[in-house]
Amino acid sequence: MKNQIFNSLAAATLLLSATCVASAATINLDVISPGPGNPGWNVLTSDNGNIAQSFSTSGNNRIITYDLTNVDLTSVGGTANETIQLTVSLTGTTGVAANPYLPNYGGDGAVGRDGGGLIYGSTNDTLTATVALVSSTFSGVTVDGFDEVSFGGFIASQNESANIIHEGGTTLASSPSGNTYTLPPSSFMTIDAISGAFNLVAYEIQLTAVPEPSSTALLGLGGLALIMRRRR
Structure with a gap:
């Protein structure tokens, strides 16, 4: 007995x-017009908790800090008010010699090289975004990375194109195919302009929380x- x-x-x-x-919980963060341009264009969305952003510069890096609060991780053993902080670092190169430049924000919050927030295939411009976890009150949180990216000014009739380099390899972006591309989650993405003039206008970041x-x-x-x- x-x-x-x-x-x-x-x-x-x-x-x-x-x-x-639960075995895991996924958090998706959507950013439209990531720069501090016209607030009417900038849209931040998180499917779990509240989100705020701030901006800073270090050398040739533009840094965007995202603070998530009231994140509900009770499904994986956490609390209903966890906090998470992550950063997106923006860097770029231009010319055959790949000279570094400080990325600029356009008036609509898009990101590029010149004052209008554009990168150019004719000048061999690249723009790299890197995402990293800074802190979390729940130790089981990891940043999977960027899983979607969108370009602005990517006009189908002008046959603009770029290679999107990420941890999973390279994705060819071509304006006749559209301006939004799904990526395997990657901690970085490098937009290598081939032809045309366009900018980084939106991205999605995926995070995962597993039980402590x-x-x-x-x-x-x-x-x-x-x-x-x-x-x-």
Whole structure:
């Protein structure tokens, strides 16, 4: 009888742990017109929590800081008011010699090389965005990376094009095919202009939260109890 109770308790512990804590939670952050241009163009959306942004410059880097608050991670063992901070760093090169430049924000918040926020294929411009996690009150959060990018001024009739270089390889962007491209989640993306003049106008960032070790402790203890009982 005692053995049956022991087995039942261990199984119940396993079941309770598995049903109360999800294996992962995904957070998607959408940014339209990322620069500090016309506020009417800039749109920040997070499917979990609230979001705010701030801007800074370091050398040839433009840095955008995103602060997520009231992020609900109860499904993975966290609280309903977690906070997450991440940054997007923008850098660029121009010319055959790949000389670095400080990216500029256009009046509509788009990002490019010149004062209008454009990059040019004729001058071999590149623009690189790198995303990184700065801090999180929940230790199980990771930044998967950019999984979507959109170009502004990408006109189909002008046959503009660029290579989008990312961790998964290279994606060819061609204006007749549209201005929005899905990427495998990547911590960086380099827009290598081939022809035309256009800019970075929007991107999506994906984050993942998994249970902290303490959240899965009951699951492990339950499994260990069953293993020990079977060996007796």
